[in-house]
Amino acid sequence: MNPQAAMQFLAVPKPTATMIISGVIALGILLCISVFLGLAGRKKWASFEEYLVGKRDIGPLVTGAALSASYISGWAFCGSTGIVYTMGFSGMWFAGIWSLVGIVPCIWLGAMKTRDFAAKLGAATLPETIGRRFDSKALQTVVAISMLFFLFLYSVGQLKAGGTVWYAMTGLDPVWCLLLSVFVAWLYMVLGGYVGNQYAMALQGLIFAIVGTIIGIWAVVYAGGFEAITTGIAAQNPKLMTLIRPELPKLGFPQLMSSYVGILATPVIFFTMAVGFPHNVSRFLGMKKVTKKDYWMLVGIVWLFTGIPIMLDCSSNGLVARLIYGPGLLKIEPWKGDLAAPMLAHALGGSGLLAAYVAGLFSAALSTLAGMVFIMSANVTRDIIKLWWPQVSDKSMLYLGYFLIALFLFLPFYWTLVRPPPLLSIFMGLAAMGLGAVFFFVTAISYYWKRATKWGAICCVVWGTIATLYGGATVLVPKPSYGMGSYEWFLVFSCAAVYFIVSLMTKPPKKELIDKLFSKAI
Numbered sequence: 062m063n064p065q066a067a068m069q070f071l072a073v074p075k076p077t078a079t080m081i082i083s084g085v086i087a088l089g090i091l092l093c094i095s096v097f098l099g100l101a102g103r104k105k106w107a108s109f110e111e112y113l114v115g116k117r118d119i120g121p122l123v124t125g126a127a128l129s130a131s132y133i134s135g136w137a138f139c140g141s142t143g144i145v146y147t148m149g150f151s152g153m154w155f156a157g158i159w160s161l162v163g164i165v166p167c168i169w170l171g172a173m174k175t176r177d178f179a180a181k182l183g184a185a186t187l188p189e190t191i192g193r194r195f196d197s198k199a200l201q202t203v204v205a206i207s208m209l210f211f212l213f214l215y216s217v218g219q220l221k222a223g224g225t226v227w228y229a230m231t232g233l234d235p236v237w238c239l240l241l242s243v244f245v246a247w248l249y250m251v252l253g254g255y256v257g258n259q260y261a262m263a264l265q266g267l268i269f270a271i272v273g274t275i276i277g278i279w280a281v282v283y284a285g286g287f288e289a290i291t292t293g294i295a296a297q298n299p300k301l302m303t304l305i306r307p308e309l310p311k312l313g314f315p316q317l318m319s320s321y322v323g324i325l326a327t328p329v330i331f332f333t334m335a336v337g338f339p340h341n342v343s344r345f346l347g348m349k350k351v352t353k354k355d356y357w358m359l360v361g362i363v364w365l366f367t368g369i370p371i372m373l374d375c376s377s378n379g380l381v382a383r384l385i386y387g388p389g390l391l392k393i394e395p396w397k398g399d400l401a402a403p404m405l406a407h408a409l410g411g412s413g414l415l416a417a418y419v420a421g422l423f424s425a426a427l428s429t430l431a432g433m434v435f436i437m438s439a440n441v442t443r444d445i446i447k448l449w450w451p452q453v454s455d456k457s458m459l460y461l462g463y464f465l466i467a468l469f470l471f472l473p474f475y476w477t478l479v480r481p482p483p484l485l486s487i488f489m490g491l492a493a494m495g496l497g498a499v500f501f502f503v504t505a506i507s508y509y510w511k512r513a514t515k516w517g518a519i520c521c522v523v524w525g526t527i528a529t530l531y532g533g534a535t536v537l538v539p540k541p542s543y544g545m546g547s548y549e550w551f552l553v554f555s556c557a558a559v560y561f562i563v564s565l566m567t568k569p570p571k572k573e574l575i576d577k578l579f580s581k582a583i
Contacts, residue, residue, distance in 0.1 A: 070387035071408060073400075080407075083416035091268070091420050098260040117180060119347045121355040123263045125362030128344045130266035131432045145379025146401035147391065149294060149301025151309075151318035152379065154327045174508035176345040178578060187343050187436070187504070188444040194507060195515035196574055198448055203519050205444035207499065207526045212433040214492040216473040243470045259347060262432060270366040272421030279409050280381040290377060293384045301383070314490070316544030323546025330490065330549055333497030336505045343436055378405055430470075438465040490545065495529030498552040502560040510564075511575050517564030525556045 145152040175190060182193040188208065192201025284290045295302050309319035316323035351359070382390075382401035385408050390400045406418035442458045442465065502521055507513045532552070535542040543551075 070389060071385050073386065073389060073393065073404060077412070080412045080415060083412045084419045087416040087420040091265075094264060095261045098257055098264060101257065101260065117347050118349045119259055120349060121351070121359040122362060123259060124344055124348045125359040126263035126266040126366060127259045127432075128266075128359075129270065129363050129366035130262040131344055131429050142379045142382065142402040142405070143398035143400070146382045147379075147398040148306075148318055149298070149380070149383070150304050151306045153304070154317055154324050175343075175504065176348050176351070178508060179346050180350075181578065185346065186439045186443050187346070188440060189448075190346075191503060191507070191518065192444070192448075194578060195513075195518055195570065197515035197519075200515045200519050200522075201444050201448060203522050204503065205440035207522045209437055209440050210526060211492055211496045211499075211529070212437050213469070213473060215496070216430050216433050216437075216469070240474070243474050247467055247470055259344070262344075266366050269421040272417050276406055276409065276414070276418060276421075277378060280378050280405060283409055284377075284381045284384060287377070290380050290384065294380055297383065297387065311544050313541035313543075314545045316546045317490075320544070320546065322550070323544055326546035326549040329553060330494055330497060333501040333553065334493040336497070336501050343432065378402060381405060382408075434466055434469045437469045438462045441465055491529065491533055494545075494549050494552055495525055495532070498529075498549075498556045499525035501553075502556055506560070511579060512564060512569055513560070514564040514567045514569060516567040517560045517562075520563045521556050521560040524559045525552065528552055528555060 175187065178184070178194055179190045182190060184190040184193050186205075188201045188204040191204050192198060281287065281290070284293070291302065300306065300308070305321075305324065306315070306319045309315040311320055311323075317327060318324070349355075379401055382405040386401070386404060390404060391397050393400055403415060403418055403422065407415040410417075439462070442462050446453055446461070447458060499522055503518045507518065529552070532543075532548050535548075
């Protein structure tokens, strides 16, 4: 395909019977396998605690694949292509190129320590691990509530990702696109608990790794190579060629593409989010004791599953979609630029490849969504109710958990239906900024800094949550007051200041607790 041909933009394909049938078959296969894994996981737990964390015997292969699924998510697989399609080369800063700096530190700084601390303390959830790390029920409750807020925001983006690709294939009303996403996730979470969810996420990580790699490589070949891509983009709109867009506003999300302040904030966003994301580090709560061989196997699996899809899907795919369709996708409400990835799959391989993309995108979106919703349910059952009213029976907690999973799927479903975020990666970026800034310190740093106190952690969580709420009101609005990059620096440095200063001003933890926590890992 040459640049001149690229200027003859393809019309956006209308759903056909073949597209709908192939999509239903692809999703049906994914659903059946996920349900099977949920049933298999059901045999692995016999109590409420095992429902939440299994028997702590999951190996590095499943853990690595599941971590890949929670890390990539729907916004990386779909939303990042959309922002490159919308913004051109400058969109790559936020699309995921720098996200590779985060995944290994996530394993090294946060995840492994989470596993060790949880095992030592007998904790079944991340808030419980943090609460027992500081011997504070109040902190455990505050962390659980804060996670509910952040994970709810993030789950909205996952649902839009699932709904976007299903709309691209079927043309159904958005309500049915989103309901289908909700139903799939609820079913295998209720059936399999933590273990079933972990197995299903591992499968989904494998699916999107294969599909993402195939589409990413084939897109470059289809376009005629990187030189043809750059030539075609330049012919279409020279402004899309620049990695830094000084003509863009310095306020709101464009700052991430228009100034060094925003661009340099991008690796910080991805680093802190990878290390501090609860649904990332929670993948390790049920893992077995890790040997050096297990560790490097885990790292290799994560890099294999995420490296190529991130580098290709989050960069060249958006540019190739722009070559093929021009700016026409931006006019389609409410999906807009986020349609770039599924439409690219259709252009590359017709209904068959689009069906494969449906399976990959649903795998990416639903795996992260399921991981977050499962955590949100546990935040209420284990970290609030069971914590303060331990006499409540496990059976009651299980049934409440089933209901909460449905509730925490429905609420973001309703929000996505009524007021979908205009650009996935930007909306979810603010949630990523808040989660990372808060929990990088409260989890990862707390695993290494013995002098950290419960009051430092509590104040950091409260402050970071409030600051993120304020950021949403001043950054992601039609007339923003700050640049998104500047606000990231503010969040990170202010959370760090609150965490360290308050910890140094308050009474240190008991020596007995520190000796227990920082002894040799088990």
